[in-house]
Amino acid sequence: VLQRTIARDFTLHGVGVHSAAPVAIRVRPAPAGAGISFVRSDLSGPAAAPIPAHIDALKSAQNSTNLANGAGGEIATVEHLLASCSALGLDNLLVEVSGPEMGIMDGSAKAYAEALIAAGVTTQAGPQRRAIEVLKPVEIVSGAKRAALTPSEARVFDVTIRFTDPAIGTQRLELMLNPAVFAAEVAPARTFGFLADLEAYQAKGLAMGASLENTIAIADGRVVNPEGLRYPDEFVRHKMLDAIGDLALAGAPILGRFEGDQPGHALNTQLVLALLADETAWRWVELPD
Numbered sequence: 001v002l003q004r005t006i007a008r009d010f011t012l013h014g015v016g017v018h019s020a021a022p023v024a025i026r027v028r029p030a031p032a033g034a035g036i037s038f039v040r041s042d043l044s045g046p047a048a049a050p051i052p053a054h055i056d057a058l059k060s061a062q063n064s065t066n067l068a069n070g071a072g073g074e075i076a077t078v079e080h081l082l083a084s085c086s087a088l089g090l091d092n093l094l095v096e097v098s099g100p101e102m103g104i105m106d107g108s109a110k111a112y113a114e115a116l117i118a119a120g121v122t123t124q125a126g127p128q129r130r131a132i133e134v135l136k137p138v139e140i141v142s143g144a145k146r147a148a149l150t151p152s153e154a155r156v157f158d159v160t161i162r163f164t165d166p167a168i169g170t171q172r173l174e175l176m177l178n179p180a181v182f183a184a185e186v187a188p189a190r191t192f193g194f195l196a197d198l199e200a201y202q203a204k205g206l207a208m209g210a211s212l213e214n215t216i217a218i219a220d221g222r223v224v225n226p227e228g229l230r231y232p233d234e235f236v237r238h239k240m241l242d243a244i245g246d247l248a249l250a251g252a253p254i255l256g257r258f259e260g261d262q263p264g265h266a267l268n269t270q271l272v273l274a275l276l277a278d279e280t281a282w283r284w285v286e287l288p289d
C-alpha cells in the first residue's frame with residue numbers, strides 16, 4: 001500500500017476560535033516520507049521553519065492542541081485538520097497558515113474533510129504506508145478521567161463523556177474508523193461550551209473567536225443555538241473527533257482500540273507519549289488497505 005497525498009492544493013479561510021485571528025490555510029501535496037507539517041507563512045527566518053504534526057513538536061494541550069518548531073513558530077488548534085487527514089488516510093501534506101491558529105470553521109472538521117476529499121487522493125511512489133500496531137495495553141488515568149490503547153486489528157474509538165448538565169449527560173459512542181464513517185458520523189460534530197464559562201475563558205484570552213457560528217453553546221440545561229444539534233449525541237462525537245486528531249500526533253495511524261472516559265487533549269497526548277515511550281508496547285507494521 002503506497003503513501004498518499006492530495007492531488008491538488010486548496011485554500012480555506014477562517015478565524016481562530018481562541019485567538020480570533022483571521023487566517024488563510026493553504027493545503028498542498030508533500031513528497032512521500034515527508035509526513036504532515038505546518039508552515040507559518042506570516043513569519044520569516046527560523047520561526048518559519050516547518051512545524052511537524054508530531055508529538056515531538058507538542059507545545060501545549062489544554063484547551064486545544066498546539067505545536068511549535070522550537071524556533072518561535074507556533075500553530076494552535078491543529079486537531080480537527082489532523083483528525084481529517086488521519087481518518088481519510090493522508091500521509092503527506094504541507095499546510096501553510098497565515099496566522100497563529102488554525103481556522104475553527106463551523107466548529108467541526110466538516111470543511112476540512114470536504115476540502116480534502118474534493119482535492120482528491122493520489123498515491124505516491126516510494127516507501128509503503130506504515131502504521132503503529134499496539135501490542136499491549138497502555139493507559140493514562142487522571143482522577144476520574146481515563147484514556148487507553150489496547151491491541152485491535154481495526155482502528156476502533158470508544159469514547160464516553162459524563163456531564164452533570166442535562167443538555168449533555170452521559171454519552172458513549174464506539175466506532176470503527178474508516179473514511180466513510182468519519183465523513184458521515186464524526187467530521188460534522190461541532191465543539192461545545194457552557195455560556196457560564198465564557199467570561200472566565202475570555203478573561204484568559206481564550207475563546208475570543210467563539211460564536212454560535214462555530215460552537216454549540218449550552219445555558220440553563222439547554223442548547224442555545226437556534227438550529228439545534230446535528231446529532232442527538234453530537235458532544236461525544238466531537239470528543240471522538242478530538243481524540244482522532246490528537247492520536248494522529250503519533251505520526252502514523254495507530255492500529256489499536258482507543259478507549260476514552262472523559263478524554264481531553266491533555267490526556268490524549270499523554271497517551272501518545274506513553275505509547276511511543278514504551279518500545280514493548282508497539283511496533284511498525286505495513287498498513288493493510
Ligand SMILES: [Zn+2]
Pocket residue numbers: 079080191238241242
Ligand atoms: Zn475539537
